[in-house]
Amino acid sequence: MPATIDPGRKFRLDPDGFGLATDRGTAWHLAFRVLSERPDMRARLSTASGLDPATLDAIAAQSSAMRDWLAAQGYTRLHHELPLQITALDGSQINGVIDCLAEGPEGYAIIDHKSGPCPDPDTRFATYLPQLRAYAAAVEQCMPGKPVRLLGINWMNEGRLSSQRVSEPEGVT
Numbered sequence: 001m002p003a004t005i006d007p008g009r010k011f012r013l014d015p016d017g018f019g020l021a022t023d024r025g026t027a028w029h030l031a032f033r034v035l036s037e038r039p040d041m042r043a044r045l046s047t048a049s050g051l052d053p054a055t056l057d058a059i060a061a062q063s064s065a066m067r068d069w070l071a072a073q074g075y076t077r078l079h080h081e082l083p084l085q086i087t088a089l090d091g092s093q094i095n096g097v098i099d100c101l102a103e104g105p106e107g108y109a110i111i112d113h114k115s116g117p118c119p120d121p122d123t124r125f126a127t128y129l130p131q132l133r134a135y136a137a138a139v140e141q142c143m144p145g146k147p148v149r150l151l152g153i154n155w156m157n158e159g160r161l162s163s164q165r166v167s168e169p170e171g172v173t
Contacts, residue, residue: 075102109150
């Protein structure tokens with residue numbers, strides 16, 4: 001069963017007027033990345049994303065809480081919107097973008113952002129495990145030397161983070 005982290009503060013996002021979920025997701029992802037990497041660009045973010053100041057405040061609080069939580073787990077370096085490309089055994093190319101790859105001395109954590117409502121994060125988390133495991137395999141192929149140790153979903157609309165530690169293969173100490 002995954003752990004659902006509530007960093008002690010609720011940062012639930014209210015409906016924001018986007019007609020399409022993909023448009024909302026794109027805007028929220030952009031805001032999360034910019035507020036995590038370049039908070040000094042906040043003044044331009046409302047125009048670039050179409051998000052109102054209250055929504056940007058909530059996303060900024062989520063970004064800060066997630067960064068603090070990841071740092072407490074030992075993941076202090078964050079890579080946002082990281083594109084990966086791997087070659088499958090049959091020669092086909094597989095492309096993906098990891099919303100947040102957190103790096104620490106002992107390994108990586110993969111966090112995927114979901115912007116839709118999620119009243120039951122634990123149940124929904126299980127439906128995204130195949131996607132997260134595919135990302136983990138791609139990271140381990142592209143960046144050998146450190147294992148993926150944690151998989152997570154940031155439920156942006158709910159202000160919650162569900163995570164699960166990755167088990168080490170048998171025989172690994």
